[in-house]
Amino acid sequence: MLVPVRHNRAPSLSDREAKAPRDLPDREELKERTEKALDELKELQNVFYADGRYALLVVLQGRDASGKDGVIRHVFGACNPQGVHVTSFKVPTELERAHDFLWRVHAATPPKQMIGIFNRSHYEDVLVVRVRNLVPRAVWSKRYAQINAFEQMLAENGVIILKFFLHISRAEQRDQLIERLEDSTKNWKFRAKDLDDRQLWHDYTRAYRDALAKCSTKWAPWFVVPADDKKARNYLVTQTIVEKLKSLNLKYPRAEKEVLALKDSIV
Numbered sequence: 001m002l003v004p005v006r007h008n009r010a011p012s013l014s015d016r017e018a019k020a021p022r023d024l025p026d027r028e029e030l031k032e033r034t035e036k037a038l039d040e041l042k043e044l045q046n047v048f049y050a051d052g053r054y055a056l057l058v059v060l061q062g063r064d065a066s067g068k069d070g071v072i073r074h075v076f077g078a079c080n081p082q083g084v085h086v087t088s089f090k091v092p093t094e095l096e097r098a099h100d101f102l103w104r105v106h107a108a109t110p111p112k113q114m115i116g117i118f119n120r121s122h123y124e125d126v127l128v129v130r131v132r133n134l135v136p137r138a139v140w141s142k143r144y145a146q147i148n149a150f151e152q153m154l155a156e157n158g159v160i161i162l163k164f165f166l167h168i169s170r171a172e173q174r175d176q177l178i179e180r181l182e183d184s185t186k187n188w189k190f191r192a193k194d195l196d197d198r199q200l201w202h203d204y205t206r207a208y209r210d211a212l213a214k215c216s217t218k219w220a221p222w223f224v225v226p227a228d229d230k231k232a233r234n235y236l237v238t239q240t241i242v243e244k245l246k247s248l249n250l251k252y253p254r255a256e257k258e259v260l261a262l263k264d265s266i267v
Contacts, residue, residue, distance in 0.1 A: 002240050004221035010213035011224050013205050015169035020232035030231055037238040038078040044245040045079045045115065051250040055110040055159045058241065059118045061127075062166030063204065064194060065176035066227045068119050071166065074234045075241070076117060085110060088119040101125040101143065102150050112158055122147060126211050131203045144214040155219035162244060163220060164237055165212060166227040170201060 005011055024030055048056065060068045076084055087108040096104045102122055110116025126147070130140045151161055168176070177195070180186045197204060216222035223240060227233045 001243070002223040002225065002236050004223055005212045005216035007216050008213050010209040013167060013209055013224070015171065017224065018167045018169035018172065018226050018228045020226055020229035024232055024235070027231070030235055034231065034235040034238060037235065037242050038075070040242045041075070041238055041245075042078045044242060044250065045083055047250045047252055048115075048245060048248075049080075049083045049113045050252045052113050052253070053158060054248060055112045056115045056245075057110055057118065057154070057159050057161045058115065059121045059123070059161070059163040060166065061121060061123050061163070062227065063168055063173060064197060065173045065180070066166035066168040067230060067233055068166060070230060071164070071234060071237055072117060072119065075238050076115070079115060083113065084115045084117065086117045086119060089121055089124060102146065106150070109154060109159060122150075123211055123215070127204065127207045130207050131200055144211070147215050148217055148220075151215075151217065151220035160244065160248070161220035162241060163222045164225050165208065165222060166225050166233065168227045172228040173198065
C-alpha cells in the first residue's frame with residue numbers, strides 16, 4: 001500500500017521508484033483486487049454522500065503522460081457522476097491573476113457530500129512558476145506555508161484531502177509521448193511546446209521533491225504513486241481512497257419516524 005510522504009523528507013523520485021511495487025500480485029489477481037476496490041469505492045461514495053459530514057478533495061499532480069486523465073476515467077468512473085466534480089487548472093486568466101494564487105482554488109473546493117478532483121492544482125504555483133521563473137523566489141518560497149495553512153483550514157472544516165503525485169519515469173514518458181504522436185485520435189492536440197517541460201526534467205524533479213516534502217502533512221498527505229504501470233497506478237490510488245473513506249465511520253442517516261410512517265399511505 002501507499003505510504004504518505006513524511007513531512008520535510010523529500011522522496012528521491014528516481015526512475016526506479018516509478019515502477020510497480022514488487023509486492024503487488026500478478027496481473028490476474030491485481031485485476032480482481034482492482035475490481036473489488038472499485039466496487040467498494042462505488043458503495044462508499046453512496047454512504048459518503050448520504051452521511052453528508054465531509055467533502056473529499058483529491059489532488060492529482062504529475063508530469064505530462066503520467067496518467068492524470070487515466071486515473072480520473074478508470075478510478076472515478078466507478079462513482080456516481082452526480083457526486084463528482086473535476087476541475088482542471090490551466091494558465092490563470094487575467095481575473096485570476098488579479099487575485100491571490102489560492103483564490104481560484106478555494107472557489108473550486110468541493111462542498112460537503114461531493115468528491116472534488118483537481119487535475120493539476122494550486123501546486124502549479126510552486127512548480128511551473130518556480131521552474132519557469134514566472135515569479136521571484138521570494139514570492140514562491142512563501143507559498144509552501146500558505147498552502148499548508150489553506151489546506152489545514154479546509155481540513156478543519158470537513159474537507160478530506162488526499163494528494164497523489166503520479167510518478168512516471170523519463171523512459172516511460174518518452175514512450176507515452178511517442179504513442180500519442182502515432183495515435184491520430186490524440187496527436188491533433190499535441191504541440192511542440194509540450195516537449196519543453198521534458199527538457200527541464202531535473203528542474204521539475206527538484207521542484208516536486210520540495211513541494212512533496214514541505215506540503216505533506218497529517219491533514220493533507222502526499223502519496224507518490226508509481227505510474228509506469230497503469231494498472232498498478234489505478235489500483236494503488238483506488239485502494240488508498242477506499243481505506244481513507246472506510247476510516248471515516250460513514251453512516252446512512254436515520255429517517256425520521258414521520259417519514260417512515262408514510263409507507264402506510266402509499267397506495
